[in-house]
Amino acid sequence: MASAPASGPLSTQVSAVVVEFAAQHYPDSGAEQFEIDQAGLAEILCGAVGQWDCTAEKSGVRGFLTLLRLDELVLARACATGNERAWEVFLNRYRATLYESAYKIAKEESAARALADSLYAELYGVNDKGHQRTSKLLYYQGRGSLQGWLRTVVAQEYVNRYRSTRRETSLDAALDDGHQFAAVEPDISATDPRVESAVTEELAALEPEERFLLAAYYLDRRTLAEIAKLQRVHESTISRKLERVTSSLRKRIRKRMMQAGMSARQADEAMQDVDVRDLRVNVGQTLRQGTPNSAFYKQKSGNG
């Protein structure tokens, strides 16, 4: 029988809470239809608690168990052990989700099918050697919905694949596509340590959510709509938050820089959107571009 990922041992008190919870919720969990008895359910829950926090207090464990997606956790575990009825239910409920998610993420039919097929095999638990059956479903712990978990796993798989295939891109093909591989230029721009210190400290002082918003919007170039969808708020809320965070952050950084001894003008220059010192323009090369073949030179040489 396949086993769940290793988790730490639980204290006797916590185990007792889990057993009591399992007994209380056994009828609702749907475990019986997959031939899982109460002890089996308690074992599944112990695994989930151990993965979460094996040093958890008794009271915290109750709250954790209450929020679990018990029926979906049971279904996932039953599938992982190869229960046919469970697989029937799983396929009815989630097969389409798996393929639809893959399609939406990969945005291309054949890639999506390949992605979903490989993941489906992993969920079923057949490894390359075909010996041991270790289903990926064992890693589902019931914290979120099974459907959402499948989407996340598809996304993760896609990101991994994209990275690996991106590394495999041939240089010839890239050159044929017109890609130019410029030599890495050494970073010659020296940042004032006072600027760096002010920025780092103020950034660290932000709330995690604020830093997440900044990173998603400014680094990842996510749209307001994408962020709003994830946060389940309106786009305008995200827009307002971003405005508020960026403006207050700028002010605080400026203030800190001035406290560190910079003049107002220096602080403003350091926080300008585009700092001319960061523009690495090779003036000589830019001026020389195209000049030998220009009409002026031709004319001049003709005259001469």
Added chain:
Amino acid sequence: MNRELPKPLQDALARQTAGEVHPSPDLLTAFAEHSLPNRESQRVTDHLAKCADCREVVFLASSAVEEPVGEEPEWMPADAISRISPVLRAKLKTGVAGAGLTHEQSRRSWMLRWAWAPVVAAVLIVSGILYQQSSKFTPAAPAMIASKGVPPANEPSQTLPAVVPVPESKTALQLPRPVAKSAPAQANQARAADTLAAAKIESSASADYSSTSRAGATPATPSLAAGAVLGGVLKYPSTGFSTQNSFAESEASTGSNLVAKSQPVVANPQMARQVVSAAHRQWRISPEGHLEQWSASGNWTRALAEQPITFHVVSLVGENVWAGGSGGALFHSSDGGHNWSKQPLAGETGAIVAIRFSDAMHGMVTTETGTLWSTLDGGVTWTKE
């Protein structure tokens, strides 16, 4: 909106490192579904702020969430279609494989196939109102005839009657001006018509749902009727511990108090939207931790604004609204949010993070410290477990 940060800031943001340990897909899913307790959610957010890889996974997964079909996406949960209609999914599959249609095309064709449903619903509403109107106006006819047949002595016989006879069909079209009714009576009539309309929609929606079930579907339906939401809009009862069998059993045994009955899961999203809007049961916890209700005027109105509490969770059972928040504060309204009472959870100081009711009487509340409180009498008394 300007997409540029000052370069030092942008660099510092990019330099943040999250370390080697990443949240599991399970945790990322729970984060995206807003089902993590605050403390854990903060931890995941902190990691996401630093880890571009995990952010990419979360946003990709979020982009794959089924877009609800309809004009107002927020009325339907993201996975409603796939949850309620395995028949639809089967058809989508065969459509894609057989006819070479894309998913979007299949969905569109499904919508076309169901396009008659809103029309039927509209006809039912109108016929209900017509029926109501005709029954209200019938007694007026003899009076009118009497006044016409025996005119008062001081009036000339050619004078038009006080009540102008109107054809029945015309009466229905002139709903806003019931001639011989006072204002309260009008209001009552409008309310009755609304109720009838809502009942009609609900019954037709229920019929749709049961027909879907009969067709061999195995929808994921709630066995616990009450839905609870952490920091999101409460649209549907949460799936809770659900199987089809348990739903059928609970429906049979607990009677009509179930939210699942009053807000049936329906195959047609348009109908679902109307059912929900008819019930006026939109509640949410705003990102700022305010309890808010969707008002008829089309915006979110804050409830219990005078309470210095950060709310975490709101739950519905029929007309009963339960809201919990910081400091062990639990509030209950039995009339859809008009009047509120604070619930006595003696000595409780932990924030309430989950509320689950199986019916109007039996429920359980969980605090952030894991303490469980239960009631068997609709909140009159609470027992710590």
